[in-house]
Amino acid sequence: MAARTFLRRTDTTWVQVTPEVLDTAAADAFLRTGQAGGVVLFVGITRRFTHGRETVKLSYDAYVPMAGQEMRRLASEAAQRWPVHRACLLHRVGAVPVAEASVVLGVACAHRAAAFAACRWLIDTLKAQVPIWKQETYADGSTEWVEGQG
Amino acid sequence: MTDPAPRSSPRPAAEPVAVHVLLFSVLRENIGQPALQVDVPHPASVAALLEILEARYPPVASYRSVLRVAVNQAYAEEEAPLTAGDEVALITPVSGG
Numbered sequence: 530m531a532a533r534t535f536l537r538r539t540d541t542t543w544v545q546v547t548p549e550v551l552d553t554a555a556a557d558a559f560l561r562t563g564q565a566g567g568v569v570l571f572v573g574i575t576r577r578f579t580h581g582r583e584t585v586k587l588s589y590d591a592y593v594p595m596a597g598q599e600m601r602r603l604a605s606e607a608a609q610r611w612p613v614h615r616a617c618l619l620h621r622v623g624a625v626p627v628a629e630a631s632v633v634l635g636v637a638c639a640h641r642a643a644a645f646a647a648c649r650w651l652i653d654t655l656k657a658q659v660p661i662w663k664q665e666t667y668a669d670g671s672t673e674w675v676e677g678q679g
Numbered sequence: 680m681t682d683p684a685p686r687s688s689p690r691p692a693a694e695p696v697a698v699h700v701l702l703f704s705v706l707r708e709n710i711g712q713p714a715l716q717v718d719v720p721h722p723a724s725v726a727a728l729l730e731i732l733e734a735r736y737p738p739v740a741s742y743r744s745v746l747r748v749a750v751n752q753a754y755a756e757e758e759a760p761l762t763a764g765d766e767v768a769l770i771t772p773v774s775g776g
Contacts, residue, residue: 590704592749632775656774660768
């Protein structure tokens, strides 16, 4: 049976892939440090309507151990590019009901500009690189594996 | 791992390289299996494996141009060599987030 969870948590970086509900309050708490004056938290939410089609169910498949390793790599690359004090990268897998968080990415930096830039880079790069796939089930009963732009 | 070759055969035929191929999302669904065991003739590479899979599984052929491959949980180039027991994942365009 393939692993369904990945967790690596240090004092400064928290990476997790899990079928459980993502805890944004815990992510916020993790990112708080006296060194960082700016915390940017991106929460990706499953959406009901895409291009006019109604989604009734969303599900994420992942190559869990590699997804976790790639997310760790992104955290360390972000820390090389920006002065990141803390980062968290959490992704949910399996069924995610509409309006729940599928991804939580947070960055804590001394100043907001770096925090915004690093967080933006993390979500953009995660969407292109990390082996996770979204399947939509539409109101008409059809299903579709969404293919990213790479 | 391998038995020592008998002294009388200085150049034993190289064994095919057995690799474990993982499938996800649309490929798993279209091929109907989560994983495949594939023997790749020596010398084995990612490109050689893809050629075999493409011939055997039409869904692989249809995604070939956008497919990325990971070997032992890291993205790999097509020229990358394969060794016995490698875990190879076929990665169609990702859509996490």
